[in-house]
Amino acid sequence: MSMQRSGADVVIIGAGMAGLAVARDLVERTNASVVVLEAGPDAGHHHIRQVYSEDEANRMWLAPEADPNFWRPYDASGAHYLGISGLRRRVGGRSLYWGGALLPMDTWAFDGSWPAEVVSDLTAGWEGGAPLFDNIAAEIRSWADVAPLPTAPTLRLAGHTFGPTPHATRREGNRWAAYSPLDRIDAAATQPTIVPENFALGVLMDAGQAVGVRTTAGDIAASHVVLAAGTVENSRLALQALAKVDPSQDHRLNGLVDKIAQGFTLACAAEAASPGLRQAVSPGGTFHRTLDPRLRSNHFVRLSKREDGAIVFDTWLMGEQLQTDASAVHCTPTDDWPWQTTVMAALSQTDEELAEVQRAFLTDFWLDIREEFGFGGTDLSFEIAFGSQDLPERLMSTKTGPLPTGPVSYAFPLGAELHEAGTTPLGAMLTDTHEFKAIPRLYAAGPSSFSRPGAANPALSILALARRLAGKLACG
Template sequence: MVVVGGGLAGLALARRLADRHPGRVVVVESGPDAGRDHYRWVNDPERADELWLDPAVDPHFWQPYEPSDSGYRGIAGLRRRLGGRSLYWGGVVVPIESWALESGEWPAPVVRDLTTSWQGGSSLYETAAEEVRRWAGGGPTTAEPLLSFAGREFTEAPRAVREFAGEGRWRAYSPLDDWPHSVETLCDSHAVAVVASGGRVTGLLVERAGERQVISAPTIVLAAGTVENSRLVLQTLREIDDASPLQLTGLADKLAQGFAASFDPAAVPPSIRALAESGRLHLSRADGELRSSLFIQGHINPHGLLIVDCYCMGEQRPGDAGRVWCEPGPRLPWPTFVAGGLSSVDEQLVQDQRDALNYIHAELCRVSGTSGDALAFTDPFGSVDLGKRLAAGDAMAFPGLASTYSFPIGSEQHEAGTLPLGGALVDDDAKVRAVDGLYVTGPAVFPRTGAANPALTILALAARLAEQLVASEVPPVR
């Protein structure tokens, strides 16, 4: 069996498969094996921020597509190396909210497995959360409210993170930790195309060091990220049927924006001052009205001021505004293009988030006795100077200042939704309907993303697919 992509989804799937069928799984990764530690573990905070916000300095940053004027530019992109984004993510592990899972877009059997019971035991969410909790050294995956403020209850955000004491370094969970030797990894091997005959997978065409070869395999799982998965499926479907589409809609990222504001530490209530003392990220889970998680954290800046950073991360609804398409040519892989605009529903959510953030900022000013104007957001959505805005808090020299920011579409790097489970192209079990032996995993198969960070759902769906593939008794790669 071949797994295409060595990021969180592909590695989690391969690891589970290897536990059941040692020696029968191959992971194909476009990039090198360039070290298996998280970028926040091997770099000091300043260098890590640079790698995040200025991808030109990261040799592994990769945009395998041409962005349009409506998003997916700048810091939007993949990390082409073994481990992928599992070596870059923030570690937040929360499930997709019930209002998104139970809206009718997600297939009912998948929702049941995720939230109620899987194979007669605990749900997939419970199983995945317990696994990362153990990796992180214990501690709850949910917590009692630690901060009640502005009509919201905040808990410490559950994170699969280990910290390196005293240096501001930490790492988030990656399946590469204690990686099983039974899984063969082919790095620096770009997946050019799925090879199919008679409506069935026969292999994978890869390019390595300028040469191409076919890896024969009856089963291929695409876990290369939403855009690359989309390209590979579009190419395969067109090979089978000349009338198949060359475009997939439904591409959705998260809608994220927030503010940083300065306060006199002696003037704020103890509960707000504790944000800086703990250094922890706090979370108020999204409801079905705002469809956005609210995060808040604090620190003391070089001028001795308390900087409160508060942001929303909300659900972009899949629709026609977000698209991936290919232009066929004489040579594979086909050029791939991405667009990611806002629908009217998204624009309303952007405004609702700004209203919520303005209310929280006004309450912070009120309880601290600080005069402050209403937040001035960049309009339209998406700060072109995002890095500068995110760093503005440390330059604030007196109380009452505020800086806003919003992440351009694609730069939150949670893109999803082009190959939804139970849709026209992919069935409830993540199989591409028109091609026997071809499966997809990762956020591409999310029918809706909710406001939640995607990692816990990625891990849960990888576990589900692994068991389905094991049950089918797939023969080994030749």
């Protein structure tokens, strides 16, 4: 990497999953000076499931006001992107909170929306070796110190077959942790330099290109700037920079998406369940199956035991919200940075149709499996509108209390799955090298760069694209 050293070769805004992965891979490949800015503190590098009990960790997820690092840097217009939606303002970000599901982008999502070169690097081969999806998955298996997950189906329910969901997790004592790029960064190393409690106000521009970052602690010059602050904050920073290039443009980025996710949960006494279900719940875990691409969804099942021995069953569909003008990030310009940011989110007609199809699918699935739990003629009801405002209560309703409980239906409001994406897409706003077409030397990492979100959990795609971006920067 040949860069002018002035402040830093690369400044990365955001010390979460994407920003740390770019920084770690870039330092491994080059001798570049890399600075990672984080708005929040360095509050420790352990995953919350390692630090807290299961009940405490669930409370921090579903009642995030209990977490001093929870941060919602935007206003929300409507019923979505409220409640549990928001960021974790600390070094490590959401990489210290996620559940570890490691699924590649759905094949059907690569339908021409993504640049062909990007798809090839992710799925066919990267730099003469394995494709990036395989590259990252192998590295995480090594981190987890486990053999490759079996491919044979391991869960059957009334004729429905599910395979084990690949996870970037490992046991640490009697608790577990999910992978974070922090695990691969030596705390004693001089690079990358992670600077906590340094909020990025905006990108500095000169002659139409990015030349640094203005922070609450002062200006930092840089040859290259990477936005990795999460989709909504990336959008604000991009809109502020784009306004320097064209002050007349609309201060709005369309195409904001999250997942369309809904399901049901229940608990029953172990003796009321079928022998096959009792066997499957030990050791339990998360399973999934891919569905017809027309459903744009994956189907998940999670099995666990309560302290009283009762079986807890949770199943949900996670589907793709299509990118439209119905959901967007909008900024109101002010004299100073940061600009006020508002998230506008709504289901399009196509999304509403998918939500109804999901409910019909789950209702039929329940009719097939209810005898496995001894529920007989009990029906499943989706009496709630999409986006359960009492989501935490519904999700936790089967964790305690008299048996049997449920089935209790739920639907995540947009933003609550924390998979928001799509406002600075590759191929449209970004070049194949992840650089803004309108602003040289400014790049975007993380799910804001997704050309199409698919239905899969985004972490593997975030890590794969981060490695790709680091490779492009190293060659630049």
